[in-house]
Amino acid sequence: MQALAERLGDAVGGHVLESYEPLGFTALKTVTPAPDVLVGRTLEHVGRRGKYVVMEWGDGIRVLLHLSQAGRVDVEETPKKTRPKGSVVRWRFTGGPAVLVREHGTERKAAWWVLGAGDDGPLVKLGPEPEADEFAHFVLKGDDTRRIHTWLRDQHTVAGVGRGYSDDALWRARLSPYATLAQLDAGERQRLLDAVRAVLADGLKKERERTGGLSEGKLGTNFEVHGRFGTPCSRCGEDLQRVSYESHEVAYCPKCQTNGKLLADRRMSRLLK
Numbered sequence: 527m528q529a530l531a532e533r534l535g536d537a538v539g540g541h542v543l544e545s546y547e548p549l550g551f552t553a554l555k556t557v558t559p560a561p562d563v564l565v566g567r568t569l570e571h572v573g574r575r576g577k578y579v580v581m582e583w584g585d586g587i588r589v590l591l592h593l594s595q596a597g598r599v600d601v602e603e604t605p606k607k608t609r610p611k612g613s614v615v616r617w618r619f620t621g622g623p624a625v626l627v628r629e630h631g632t633e634r635k636a637a638w639w640v641l642g643a644g645d646d647g648p649l650v651k652l653g654p655e656p657e658a659d660e661f662a663h664f665v666l667k668g669d670d671t672r673r674i675h676t677w678l679r680d681q682h683t684v685a686g687v688g689r690g691y692s693d694d695a696l697w698r699a700r701l702s703p704y705a706t707l708a709q710l711d712a713g714e715r716q717r718l719l720d721a722v723r724a725v726l727a728d729g730l731k732k733e734r735e736r737t738g739g740l741s742e743g744k745l746g747t748n749f750e751v752h753g754r755f756g757t758p759c760s761r762c763g764e765d766l767q768r769v770s771y772e773s774h775e776v777a778y779c780p781k782c783q784t785n786g787k788l789l790a791d792r793r794m795s796r797l798l799k
């Protein structure tokens with residue numbers, strides 16, 4: 527999302543919104559202020575908070591954009607009038623390109639919010655960014671009893687990590703996805719904190735280098751273990767394993783992370799009963 531925000535800022539930052547076309551009718555999550563308030567305003571800044579792209583339009587007015595699993599953003603140098611499948615919204619800028627938000631998925635929906643001054647909308651529920659001291663304190667001193675993989679994905683605990691980076695951070699720190707903070711000593715906690723920050727920094731670097739569309743859906747190739755079940759661990763050569771957990775799949779290396787132990791798959795064991 528950080529790389530996407532940067533590219534969007536480069537493409538349309540400083541431009542004036544000429545018009546907008548709502549193309550997906552459930553995608554706009556706010557009623558007031560109406561999106562009309564944006565017309566004629568300059569897009570002053572594009573940033574990121576958690577998994578939200580945050581666009582600032584002056585006078586405290588902000589637009590949030592959340593792409594969910596399969597959303598993408600196309601910058602149309604010559605604005606189009608087409609309405610591709612999965613279109614969410616198109617913003618047209620005076621004398622500049624248009625921005626089309628669309629999605630390929632059917633399950634997780636891309637969405638946008640128009641927020642008036644002082645309204646944090648869904649941002650109010652977000653935990654600290656991984657770079658924040660508050661997050662460091664949580665990892666180094668906290669006693670959260672949930673499994674690490676669970677709270678790493680919990681946007682109320684820490685913003686913007688997600689499944690893929692959770693898998694990779696645990697692998698990098700050589701910790702089991704099923705471990706809890708209370709089980710870790712000071713060295714392991716520091717390793718975990720460093721690993722979370724490092725995988726995000728590496729991910730951002732790769733995203734900045736990537737050319738092509740502004741999609742967030744092509745992250746798969748950037749991960750060390752996430753989505754790479756059955757391929758050898760790049761550190762030790764052991765085959766990576768997967769375990770089904772809380773309705774999704776966690777990838778890990780048994781040799782590096784669980785002392786060779788295979789994690790129990792609750793869904794599978796239920797089926798076998």
Ligand SMILES: [Zn+2]
Nearest residue numbers: 759762779782
């Ligand atoms: Zn390994």
